[in-house]
Amino acid sequence: MAHQRKLAQECSVEELDRELVARGAQIPDKKRFKFKDREGTLERAVIMAQVKEFYEAAASLSPSKNLRHLTTWELAKALMFKTRKMRIEGGRGIWDDDDRKDYYQIDDGQVKKNADCVAAICGKDDLIAEDNGFFRLKTKIFGKVFHLRDREPFCRQPIAAGRLCTGFLVKEDIIATAAHCIHGTSLSQLRFLFGYKMLDFSTAVTRVPNDNIYKGVEIIDRVYRGFRGDGSDWALVKLDRKVIGQSVVTFPSAEISCGQPVYVIGHPCGLPLKYAAGARVKAFENVYFSADLDVFSGNSGSPVFASNTHELVGIVVRGDNRDFRWTCKGWISVKYPNREIYSKGAQCTRYSEFSKYCR
Numbered sequence: 487m488a489h490q491r492k493l494a495q496e497c498s499v500e501e502l503d504r505e506l507v508a509r510g511a512q513i514p515d516k517k518r519f520k521f522k523d524r525e526g527t528l529e530r531a532v533i534m535a536q537v538k539e540f541y542e543a544a545a546s547l548s549p550s551k552n553l554r555h556l557t558t559w560e561l562a563k564a565l566m567f568k569t570r571k572m573r574i575e576g577g578r579g580i581w582d583d584d585d586r587k588d589y590y591q592i593d594d595g596q597v598k599k600n601a602d603c604v605a606a607i608c609g610k611d612d613l614i615a616e617d618n619g620f621f622r623l624k625t626k627i628f629g630k631v632f633h634l635r636d637r638e639p640f641c642r643q644p645i646a647a648g649r650l651c652t653g654f655l656v657k658e659d660i661i662a663t664a665a666h667c668i669h670g671t672s673l674s675q676l677r678f679l680f681g682y683k684m685l686d687f688s689t690a691v692t693r694v695p696n697d698n699i700y701k702g703v704e705i706i707d708r709v710y711r712g713f714r715g716d717g718s719d720w721a722l723v724k725l726d727r728k729v730i731g732q733s734v735v736t737f738p739s740a741e742i743s744c745g746q747p748v749y750v751i752g753h754p755c756g757l758p759l760k761y762a763a764g765a766r767v768k769a770f771e772n773v774y775f776s777a778d779l780d781v782f783s784g785n786s787g788s789p790v791f792a793s794n795t796h797e798l799v800g801i802v803v804r805g806d807n808r809d810f811r812w813t814c815k816g817w818i819s820v821k822y823p824n825r826e827i828y829s830k831g832a833q834c835t836r837y838s839e840f841s842k843y844c845r
Contacts, residue, residue: 494564585764589683612648646756663787665710719803738797752788800834
């Protein structure tokens with residue numbers, strides 16, 4: 487049977503990663519995606535055992551017939567090129583235990599109040615108009631989209647079918663988020679949706695009244711220096727009207743310190759709202775800090791709060807571009823800390839970068 491050859495640059499990061507694992511490529515400790523070709527050497531078995539410890543059964547898979555015309559070095563170069571932005575010290579995935587909880591599982595009144603100020607940012611075309619002034623968010627099933635193992639948390643919940651970020655209220659008519667969430671997109675094409683959450687284990691609120699959906703009418707200010715600058719990444723968007731019945735975040739009177747317990751609220755992978763505690767600030771830079779938060783794509787723009795005061799301390803803006811890793815039965819969340827992927831945690835723009843616009 488003929489096999490269709492693929493070019494290295496046509497492969498996704500995960501395809502390249504999986505193929506290199508199958509070939510027994512070495513992943514040196516704390517050196518991301520710098521592989522060394524060991525095929526045909528006596529050290530292969532030792533290296534395979536080390537790789538298998540992290541990648542489980544993926545290490546025993548046969549190399550893809552569609553990629554066998556490519557050398558391991560060609561694959562490694564393609565992977566390093568695709569992951570060039572992963573050399574930052576940020577991490578997406580689960581740190582230690584998975585601390586994520588659904589809205590209905592939040593017992594703390596202050597946490598729930600902060601959760602009520604969080605909005606999902608989606609495209610206007612991702613909302614379907616229905617009768618009686620309601621709209622339905624287009625969704626798919628999380629586990630099916632990402633081919634997750636059955637044991638993966640929330641795998642049967644819906645996720646937004648389109649691109650989704652997180653934002654939060656800093657004033658009654660102003661949303662804060664990461665600047666890259668609105669970069670390159672016309673503000674008129676975005677919608678800010680409140681109330682996308684789980685009511686119980688199996689009931690997701692994907693149908694919301696128009697009263698819970700807002701348009702952006704002005705970008706008050708934004709800074710997007712991301713990977714090439716000092717790391718600042720934030721935006722403030724004025725809404726078409728005041729938000730009624732939702733909370734507004736509280737700004738602190740003093741900066742937080744290293745080791746400070748923090749928590750995050752947002753929409754990881756486009757899931758209904760999630761709250762994740764059990765994290766601490768690990769490092770500081772001039773305009774951002776790093777924390778071992780349980781975050782994924784979709785958490786960009788999520789508010790980070792001090793656990794003791796429930797005051798806003800930052801916005802999630804960056805992490806490694808790897809949410810999941812392969813096993814023989816499907817994908818599971820990347821777990822930190824581990825020796826294969828060095829990370830200090832997710833990077834968060836400090837609240838002081840934009841708070842003067844919100845007073």
